[in-house]
Amino acid sequence: MKSQKSIDPAALELLPKAALDGVETVWDRYEAQQPQCGFGSLGVCCRHCVQGPCRIDPFGNGPKAGICGASADVIVTRNLLRQVAGGAAAHVDHAYEAVEALELAAKGNINYSIADETKLQQIARGLGLEVSDKNKADLALEVVEAAYADLANHGSKPVQWLMVNAPKERIAVWQSLGILPRNPDREIREAMHQTTMGMDADPVNLVLSTAKQGLVDGYSGLKLATDMQDILFGTPTPVVTEANLGVLKEDCVNLIVHGHVPLLSEKIVFWAGKLQEEAILAGAKGIQVSGVCCSGNEVLMRNRIPLAANYLAQELAIITGAIDAMVVDVQCIMPSLAKVASCYHTELITTMPIVKIPGATHVPFTLEGADDTAQVIVRKAITAYGRRNSKKIHIPNYKQKIVAGFSVEAIVSALSAVNPNQPLKPLVDNIVNGNIFGVVATVGCNNVKATQDIVHVELVKELVRNNVLVVATGCSAHALAKAGFMNSEGTETYAGEGLKAVLTAIGQAAGLGTPLPPVLHMGSCVDNSRIGDLVTALAGYLNVDSASLPVAASAPEPQHEKALSIGTWAVTMGLTTHLGVVPPVLGSKAVTELLTNGLSDVIGGKFYVETDPLKAAQGLLEDIRSKRQKLGLPC
Numbered sequence: 001m002k003s004q005k006s007i008d009p010a011a012l013e014l015l016p017k018a019a020l021d022g023v024e025t026v027w028d029r030y031e032a033q034q035p036q037c038g039f040g041s042l043g044v045c046c047r048h049c050v051q052g053p054c055r056i057d058p059f060g061n062g063p064k065a066g067i068c069g070a071s072a073d074v075i076v077t078r079n080l081l082r083q084v085a086g087g088a089a090a091h092v093d094h095a096y097e098a099v100e101a102l103e104l105a106a107k108g109n110i111n112y113s114i115a116d117e118t119k120l121q122q123i124a125r126g127l128g129l130e131v132s133d134k135n136k137a138d139l140a141l142e143v144v145e146a147a148y149a150d151l152a153n154h155g156s157k158p159v160q161w162l163m164v165n166a167p168k169e170r171i172a173v174w175q176s177l178g179i180l181p182r183n184p185d186r187e188i189r190e191a192m193h194q195t196t197m198g199m200d201a202d203p204v205n206l207v208l209s210t211a212k213q214g215l216v217d218g219y220s221g222l223k224l225a226t227d228m229q230d231i232l233f234g235t236p237t238p239v240v241t242e243a244n245l246g247v248l249k250e251d252c253v254n255l256i257v258h259g260h261v262p263l264l265s266e267k268i269v270f271w272a273g274k275l276q277e278e279a280i281l282a283g284a285k286g287i288q289v290s291g292v293c294c295s296g297n298e299v300l301m302r303n304r305i306p307l308a309a310n311y312l313a314q315e316l317a318i319i320t321g322a323i324d325a326m327v328v329d330v331q332c333i334m335p336s337l338a339k340v341a342s343c344y345h346t347e348l349i350t351t352m353p354i355v356k357i358p359g360a361t362h363v364p365f366t367l368e369g370a371d372d373t374a375q376v377i378v379r380k381a382i383t384a385y386g387r388r389n390s391k392k393i394h395i396p397n398y399k400q401k402i403v404a405g406f407s408v409e410a411i412v413s414a415l416s417a418v419n420p421n422q423p424l425k426p427l428v429d430n431i432v433n434g435n436i437f438g439v440v441a442t443v444g445c446n447n448v449k450a451t452q453d454i455v456h457v458e459l460v461k462e463l464v465r466n467n468v469l470v471v472a473t474g475c476s477a478h479a480l481a482k483a484g485f486m487n488s489e490g491t492e493t494y495a496g497e498g499l500k501a502v503l504t505a506i507g508q509a510a511g512l513g514t515p516l517p518p519v520l521h522m523g524s525c526v527d528n529s530r531i532g533d534l535v536t537a538l539a540g541y542l543n544v545d546s547a548s549l550p551v552a553a554s555a556p557e558p559q560h561e562k563a564l565s566i567g568t569w570a571v572t573m574g575l576t577t578h579l580g581v582v583p584p585v586l587g588s589k590a591v592t593e594l595l596t597n598g599l600s601d602v603i604g605g606k607f608y609v610e611t612d613p614l615k616a617a618q619g620l621l622e623d624i625r626s627k628r629q630k631l632g633l634p635c
Helices: 009-020 026-032 038-042 072-106 117-126 136-151 168-177 184-194 203-233 262-274 276-281 293-303 311-319 337-341 370-385 408-416 424-432 454-465 474-482 488-494 497-509 528-542 561-572 589-603 613-631
Strands: 239-243 253-259 287-292 307-309 325-328 347-350 400-404 438-442 468-473 519-523 551-555 576-579 606-609
Touching (some): 009 311, 072 184, 072 262, 117 136, 136 184, 203 262, 203 293, 239 474, 276 370, 287 293, 287 370, 293 519, 307 311, 400 474, 408 497, 408 528, 454 474, 474 519, 488 497, 528 551, 561 606
Parallel strands (some): 253 287, 253 325, 438 551, 468 519, 551 576
Antiparallel strands (some): 239 400
């Protein structure tokens, strides 16, 4: 078992307070679960029918097949396919709600505007739509119709969002393997059917179906959701704010937005601004909105809202005693929050029909009633402020300045200051000459099996020291923001000389007066599509397959099914994808070999599992070095 729970000083300061307050945390529950089931950890436990559960003896002395005859290889791959399909389902459901919101906004049925007409036109052109002489509402409805067509496709035509956005060389590979997705809902349904009792028993076929789910996630989940949200709320540009629990203010109403969908959190931010006077009348100096997980990333990028905590520290935010209300939407929300909130004055507010927690207050959210719901929630936070117990308040004095909001458009804009005609050329030139050795995307979660944030931070510290440009999303972005990798001081402290020179030159050319950060914050979990867009743009500029680029991905501390589906999509893009926590596949040597080696022969990418962050960094550097050699670039 790991010796330390976190490397975040704010978390380490609050854990003793949790013990004194008699509050159980995620770390306590993890210790109570020890030892965890070895069969489940290896992926050789099957519960897909009621003859079981069945489990395979990984040492070969006990059962070698389930009651139906399924081998360890089959059980492991069935379980993996279901997990990846679950992650894809979460992102596709998110995307569908964003499409629905754009439709209602375009029709004038809800109080949301179309904030980015330029992005709308860009997406419409990519879909082959005529944009001239059309108002933005009519054009938005045509884009919505195209999105709904993917979601209601009853034929064999591939998902249009994939066909117009993915690298052409990749599409050819996927087509040859028979994994181009059709209707995303149909593919997820088929995966559930394929993994029921009496169905597919071919591990290779199951792994290919898993790859198809990665594509469902990448284009009908991540890409579609990001596109819709950018049209509705605006494409992010760099903003300056702060990260970690020190952003909370003892003399203000503290309201946390937590989850993943900005449809409500954007309204919370708006009405918190409008209702400041009511907070002042209640005795506060105002209202401080802060973010947890990806709802935090969304409102950070567009509204400069500070980040309070990532996944593992969500309970600790309440344990500060200073949170008046935490409003949650979907995904990564610990059911324990209600019990933790009951020890303080905090109002925990659920909002979605598929996320209800006993002990929380449920305030139903609808698009039509979004403004009313947001006002109710903000006023509940103001009311809760009056119930505070000052003796229970302790806000750790830790926070870091961060520069965030690097959409692909923002990156291209910064590069345009160096070369207006070919903005990608400065980036490519510096990759070619070795000033930038390569690019690594870090994504995903915290996992209590690892010391909080350590794999993210130590991995990236080693990468940027070796002149690797890092882009980050999700809870990885939180971890790196808290550790000081998302400001110009981080460039001076951590970046290798080549990377530092490039970031300094771009920052100066863009008129910032300081270097760009060594880690570029690209958004929330669904915004991994921005990383895909950047990879696609680089591959297109160089006219090579994305699998040939000196680019890799890492989920340093994955815990959610979504992280596995995102990672699978990255592998289908041809990228070596590091996992810093061992996934439940080691019960099958053949499947492990297929995922970490054999896949690269047919799809270009592979998984790379390494729990030691320094060893992981060296493995990624070696992968980038190999790709540079194949391209004839200096190493």
